Amino acid sequence: MSTTLGGVLEKKASVAGSVTKIPVTVAYGDGIGPEIMRATLRVLEAAGAALEYDEIEMGEAVYKSGLTAGIPESAWESIDKTRVLLKAPITTPQGGGYKSLNVTLRKTLGLYANVRPAVSYAPYVRTHHPKMDVVIVRENEEDLYAGIEHQQTDEVVQCLKLVSRPGCERVVRYAFEYARQNKRKKVTCMSKDNIMKRTDGLFHSVFDEIGAEYPEIEKDHLIIDIGAARMADTPEMFDVVVTMNLYGDILSDIAAQVAGSVGIAPSANIGNRAAMFEAIHGSAPQIAGQGVANPSGLLLSAVMMLVHVGQNEIAERVHNAWLRTIEEGIHTGDLFDERYSKVKVGTEEFASAVIDRLGQEPLHFKPVRYEEKAPLNTLKTDTVESQSATIAKKTLVGIDVFVHWNGGSVEELATRVKEIGNSNLPMTMITNRGVKVWPHGHAETFCTDHWRCRFHAEDDHEVSSRAVLELLEQMDASGVGFIKTENLYLFDGKPGYSLGQGQ
Ligand code: NAD
Numbered sequence: 210m211s212t213t214l215g216g217v218l219e220k221k222a223s224v225a226g227s228v229t230k231i232p233v234t235v236a237y238g239d240g241i242g243p244e245i246m247r248a249t250l251r252v253l254e255a256a257g258a259a260l261e262y263d264e265i266e267m268g269e270a271v272y273k274s275g276l277t278a279g280i281p282e283s284a285w286e287s288i289d290k291t292r293v294l295l296k297a298p299i300t301t302p303q304g305g306g307y308k309s310l311n312v313t314l315r316k317t318l319g320l321y322a323n324v325r326p327a328v329s330y331a332p333y334v335r336t337h338h339p340k341m342d343v344v345i346v347r348e349n350e351e352d353l354y355a356g357i358e359h360q361q362t363d364e365v366v367q368c369l370k371l372v373s374r375p376g377c378e379r380v381v382r383y384a385f386e387y388a389r390q391n392k393r394k395k396v397t398c399m400s401k402d403n404i405m406k407r408t409d410g411l412f413h414s415v416f417d418e419i420g421a422e423y424p425e426i427e428k429d430h431l432i433i434d435i436g437a438a439r440m441a442d443t444p445e446m447f448d449v450v451v452t453m454n455l456y457g458d459i460l461s462d463i464a465a466q467v468a469g470s471v472g473i474a475p476s477a478n479i480g481n482r483a484a485m486f487e488a489i490h491g492s493a494p495q496i497a498g499q500g501v502a503n504p505s506g507l508l509l510s511a512v513m514m515l516v517h518v519g520q521n522e523i524a525e526r527v528h529n530a531w532l533r534t535i536e537e538g539i540h541t542g543d544l545f546d547e548r549y550s551k552v553k554v555g556t557e558e559f560a561s562a563v564i565d566r567l568g569q570e571p572l573h574f575k576p577v578r579y580e581e582k583a584p585l586n587t588l589k590t591d592t593v594e595s596q597s598a599t600i601a602k603k604t605l606v607g608i609d610v611f612v613h614w615n616g617g618s619v620e621e622l623a624t625r626v627k628e629i630g631n632s633n634l635p636m637t638m639i640t641n642r643g644v645k646v647w648p649h650g651h652a653e654t655f656c657t658d659h660w661r662c663r664f665h666a667e668d669d670h671e672v673s674s675r676a677v678l679e680l681l682e683q684m685d686a687s688g689v690g691f692i693k694t695e696n697l698y699l700f701d702g703k704p705g706y707s708l709g710q711g712q
Contacts, residue, residue, distance in 0.1 A: 230261040231518045234287045238297030239269040240492025241502035241556075246297040248504040248560035249511050255564040256527045258520060263287045268299035272307055279310035288318065294485040295514055297507060298492040311487075312356065315349045320478035320485055321376065322383040323347040323457065324513070327444070327464035327474055330574070333536045334469040335546045341444040341468050344393070346384040347457025348412075349478060351376045354454045361692050362613040365642075365659035372408040372453070377415040383479070384451035385423045395427040395448040396420065399436040399456055407707060412453055433460075440464055465489055472502070472543040475509035477517065484517055486510040500555040503541040505531065508563070521579035527563070528579075532571035534562045607634065607665035607697035608677050609706070612689050615658040622689070623647045626662050629683040634672055638663040638709050645711040659692075663709070669699060 235250070237243040253260065265284040272279045279299070288294050294314070301309050314320070324346055331339030357369040381398075388396050398416040400409035413430055420428040431439070433456045439446060440463050452460060465474035471490040478485040488506025496502055508531060515524035535544075538551030539562045545553045554562060570576040614622050623639055630636040639647035640663070641656040664680060666672050677696070684691050698705045 230259045231293070231520075232261045232263060232291040233514070233518075234284075234291045234294045235262045235264050236267050236284070236294065236296040236299075237264070238267075238492060239300040240298065240494040240497040242268075242297030242299065242492055244497070244500060244556050245488070245502050245504035245507045246295075248556045249295075249507045251557075251560050252504075252508055252527060252530075252563050252567075253511055253515075253523075256523050256530075256567050258515060258523045258527075260518075260520075263291060267296075267310060269302065272302050272310075277307055278313055279307065280313065285317075288483065292483040293514065293518060294318075294483070295507075295511055296485055296487045298488060298490060300492045300494060308356065312354055314485060315478055316354075318478075318483040318485065319350070319480040320483065321348065321350050322380050322479045323349040323461075324387065324477045324479060325457075325461040325464070325474065325489055327461065327468040329468040330473075330532075330535050333538060333549055333573070334473075334540075334544055335549055336467065336469045338444050338467055341464075343440075343444055343447045343464050343468075344387065344391075344449045345457055345461045345464055346380060346387060346449060346451045347461060348376065348380040348452070348454045350454070352408075352454035359693075361611065362658045363615075364657045370405070370408050372411055374411060374415065377412045378419065381412075381416050381419045381451055384449055385419060385426060388426050388449045389423060393426070393448045395429070396423075397436070397447055397450045398428070398430045399433045399450060399452040399460065400430070401433050401456075403432055407705075409453065416451065436460070437463060441467055444468070461489060470503070470543050471506070472541070473505040473509065475506055475513055477510065477513040479517075484514070486514040486517075500557060501542050502556050503543050504556050504560060505535075505541075508560075516579050525577055525579045526567055528577040529570045530563045530566040530568070532574045532577070533566040533569050534559070536571050536573045537562075537566075601700040602702075603705075604669070604671050604699040604702075605674065605677070605696055606669045606672060606699055607637075607663065608680065609695040609697065610662045610664065610681070610684060610691045611693040611695075612660050612662060612684070613658055613692050614660050614689065619646045619650060619656065619660075622660060622662075625687060625689055626684070629680060629687060629689075630664050632667075633670070634664045634666055634676055634680060636662055637665045638712060640709040643710050645709040661709075663697070665697060 237246045265287050267280040267284050271281055299310050301307060324344060326344045327341065329336040329338050329341040351372050353368050353370050355369055355371040358366060360366045384396050398413060400413045402409040402413045416430065437460055440460055444464060444467055462471060465471045474489045476487055476489050487510055490506055493502060512524045512528045539554055539559065540550040541554060541559050544550065619639055627636050638645055640661045644654055646654055646656060681691060
């Protein structure tokens with residue numbers, strides 16, 4: 210089992226003897242970032258948080274200095290040491306050549322679970338959903354965010370959607386452990402496995418497998434489109450939701466907005482050896498420097514961080530003072546509404562109002578209690594052996610050869626490529642953008658210059674790598690060429706590839 214953050218922190222605290230301050234890396238970010246970070250740290254200080262800050266630079270200025278990753282080596286060193294990052298939002302420069310720093314941080318640090326609570330604060334914050342209290346657990350490392358994109362022809366670009374069994378297992382297990390720990394009753398999985406039967410299908414089947422280990426928790430699955438519609442319309446029906454990276458990104462913004470404002474939604478990015486805490490919103494450049502931004506998203510993320518490092522009492526003090534401030538109608542501009550609010554304040558005044566209420570509990574909302582909760586990253590996710598530990602028998606039965614072709618009709622392409630196949634490895638199908646266009650295509654099907662020629666051994670006979678290489682040599686010699694290939698395998702006798710649409 211790998212060392213957990215809890216263990217690392219305990220060790221640091223004991224080495225430090227009487228000093229129990231926990232080192233935390235802090236990034237002030239861009240746009241409204243520095244304003245909301247200053248306000249947040251002021252509240253933490255006043256609440257007595259035993260933290261020691263190591264400030265780092267990352268984001269726009271670093272990008273502009275020529276580092277396309279947006280983060281210098283010294284920042285990595287700090288995060289490697291503290292294993293806890295409190296981060297304000299960052300502006301991703303427009304245009305190509307820059308990778309998203311957020312995605313880089315999440316993936317480099319192995320922060321596989323993105324925990325995003327969305328809670329409504331009616332009747333003090335405007336919402337149509339007074340009873341909403343949802344936690345979205347978003348897979349944070351895989352899916353289309355692998356960021357593997359290629360231009361393959363003049364007309365076609367590709368983004369690879371990569372989904373792994375261990376990746377699905379640890380985020381799904383995390384969601385169930387989170388539900389159990391927080392006495393939540395239901396976990397809903399959302400995917401699009403009616404279309405993406407292998408990638409999303411894997412996520413759904415892992416959910417069913419792991420869910421069976423949690424009999425006391427209710428489980429259901431929704432296709433993401435109707436799931437997102439219900440999140441916008443009847444979010445009260447959800448408790449914990451676990452979903453894939455892109456869906457989770459969209460769904461959590463919907464949930465935060467429906468609950469009241471993106472300005473108040475926090476998040477925790479959890480890995481087995483590090484964690485990062487940030488508001489879900491961006492750097493809001495339009496309002497930067499005006500002192501009007503709501504620091505609540507970052508402040509509530511800092512509350513999650515305090516629980517994570519075991520300072521539950523301080524977390525409780527800050528959270529309850531924040532609830533009291535909100536219910537007294539002291540609101541920043543994004544929340545201010547004359548029907549619900551009493552005083553409109555700026556970032557610093559809001560922080561001061563929270564500080565003034567430290568030690569008080571909310572009168573309307575239920576006070577928050579954190580005593581019993583264990584750090585988020587000690588939830589059991591890395592102690593269970595992956596199901597993928599069983600190695601399947603893999604049999605090569607064919608190959609999909611993708612070609613860049615604008616030399617005539619599909620019949621002409623088929624005539625040229627058919628000759629290349631042989632009786633052991635015949636061409637069985639051509640598709641364009643996934644739709645079968647040969648044999649027996651439809652004249653109406655719109656075709657681009659990107660084709661897939663499938664060569665598939667009859668009766669799934671095993672073919673050799675040599676046979677595949679010879680086939681590719683012939684493709685090359687024929688002038689049709691190839692731009693990419695995918696092997697067709699059986700895994701324990703079952704196809705590991707999809708059919709063409711219309712096949
Ligand atoms: P945004 O979240 O910055 O802003 C969306 C809207 O919400 C704007 O109207 C903004 O004024 C408002 N808003 C956001 N936070 C607020 C707050 N705390 N208080 C009051 N109002 C608030 O989203 P965007 O405009 O799409 O993105 C701006 C920049 O932020 C982009 O460069 C984007 O790449 C970046 N971004 C960063 C992160 C991150 O660092 N985690 C996340 C999302 C976007």
